[in-house]
Amino acid sequence: LAGLPLRVLAxxxxxxxxxxxxxxxxxxxxxxxAEVTDGDGVTLTxxxxxxxxxxxxxxxxxxxxxxxxxxxxxNPVPGVAKFTFGPLAGNQAVSxxxxxxxxxxxxxxxxxxxxxxxxAKSNVKVTIGGCGG
Amino acid sequence: MADNVKPRVRxxxxxxxxxxxxxxxxxxxxxxxxxxxxxxxxxxxxxxxxRMTVEFNGQSVLDMTLEPAISxxxxxxxxxxxxxxxxxxxxxxxxxxxVYEDVQKIEVA
Numbered sequence: 001l002a003g004l005p006l007r008v009l010a011x012x013x014x015x016x017x018x019x020x021x022x023x024x025x026x027x028x029x030x031x032x033x034a035e036v037t038d039g040d041g042v043t044l045t046x047x048x049x050x051x052x053x054x055x056x057x058x059x060x061x062x063x064x065x066x067x068x069x070x071x072x073x074x075n076p077v078p079g080v081a082k083f084t085f086g087p088l089a090g091n092q093a094v095s096x097x098x099x100x101x102x103x104x105x106x107x108x109x110x111x112x113x114x115x116x117x118x119x120a121k122s123n124v125k126v127t128i129g130g131c132g133g
Numbered sequence: 134m135a136d137n138v139k140p141r142v143r144x145x146x147x148x149x150x151x152x153x154x155x156x157x158x159x160x161x162x163x164x165x166x167x168x169x170x171x172x173x174x175x176x177x178x179x180x181x182x183x184r185m186t187v188e189f190n191g192q193s194v195l196d197m198t199l200e201p202a203i204s205x206x207x208x209x210x211x212x213x214x215x216x217x218x219x220x221x222x223x224x225x226x227x228x229x230x231x232v233y234e235d236v237q238k239i240e241v242a
Contacts, residue, residue, distance in 0.1 A: 055204040072202050076168050080202040083211075086193025090153035090212030094195070097204040099166070 023071050023078035027109055027119070030069040030082070034117045036109060041065075044108040044120040053100040053126040061093035062110035062118070068092065074104025101129045138162050142223055144237040148215045152241075156187070156194075159208045160225050160233065166201035182207055184226040190219035217241055 021029070027036060045059040058080075060068055070080035085092050092110070100106070103125045111117050143157040160182060167179025181201055187194040194213045213221070218241045225233040 075202050077166075077201050079200045081200060082198040084193075084196040086188075086195060088189045088192045088194045088214050088216070090155075090194075090214045093212065094197075095208075095210040097208050099202045099204055 020077060021079070023073035023107070026069065026071050026079045027107070030067070030109055030111070031117045034111075034115055036117045036119050038119050038121070041112070041116070041118045042068075042108050042110045042120040044106065044122045046106050046122040046124050048123075049125045049127070050100060051127045053102070053129045055097045056100050056124060056126075057095065058098050058106060059093065059095040060108040060110075060120070061091070062108070062112075063092055065092040065110035065112055067111045068094070069109045070096075070098070071107040071109065072098065072100055072104060073107065075099070075101045080106075100124055100126045102126050138225075138227070138231070138233055140223060140225065140233055140235040142221075142235050142237055144221055144239055146238075147240045147242055150241050151214060151216055153212050153214050154239075155210065155212050156221070157208070157210045158185070158187075158223060159206055160185075161206050162225075162227075164201065164203060164205045164207060168201065180228050182225050182227050185209065186224045187211075187213070188222045188224075189213060189215065190217070194221070215239055215241060 042062040050056040062068055068083045071078050072080050080098050083094050105121050105123050107121050109119045140160045145154050148154050162182050165180040169177045171177055183199055185197045195211055221237045223235040
């Protein structure tokens with residue numbers, strides 16, 4: 001993570017760059033000032049190797065969470081999805097399919113009622129990128 | 134742009150009171166990411182479903198915000214608690230302003 005602030009600076013300096021938020025900015029906005037810890041409470045299930053980055057199955061389970069944010073740090077738009085659970089949610093687990101542009105870390109960040117924000121990370125190796133044009 | 138958008142939802146027909154059931158949803162949609170370019174090198178504008186909500190008898194189950202990284206034909210699987218007989222209402226919001234809905238009844242024995 002030490003290299004991330006540099007990347008933020010580099011992006012801000014490049015006039016042609018789009019004002020797209022970095023992965024860290026997505027996480028910070030979601031956390032809303034709370035400290036983000038790596039730890040128990042969030043289980044992220046992703047394949048180690050995805051042959052096709054266009055449709056990568058991702059599951060996240062965070063019992064008791066109110067909200068979960070999925071972030072793909074290596075995508076042009078790092079934010080993937082945000083899930084807000086209502087009173088009739090059966091649990092705080094979801095599965096979906098995402099696009100990954102390249103090999104990268106996928107993160108799930110969960111917010112709990114006691115204010116804790118916990119992150120889980122998983123590296124996915126992508127053989128064929130999912131943002132091709 | 135939003136041609137042939139068709140929601141498909143799988144909800145059990147019956148449940149026991151307060152049972153936790155699995156719901157699977159898929160909506161056919163190209164989810165154009167806004168990152169791709171056409172033959173002339175022009176960026177194809179983003180056109181995605183940006184939100185999906187699920188309610189049971191007016192109470193929220195799940196509210197999901199979707200970004201361009203969600204795959205074509207967005208698929209979501211999750212679980213809901215069923216306190217009584219009633220209706221699940223699924224709503225999808227398209228970038229182009231379209232709103233798609235589906236309703237599924239469930240009977241609590």
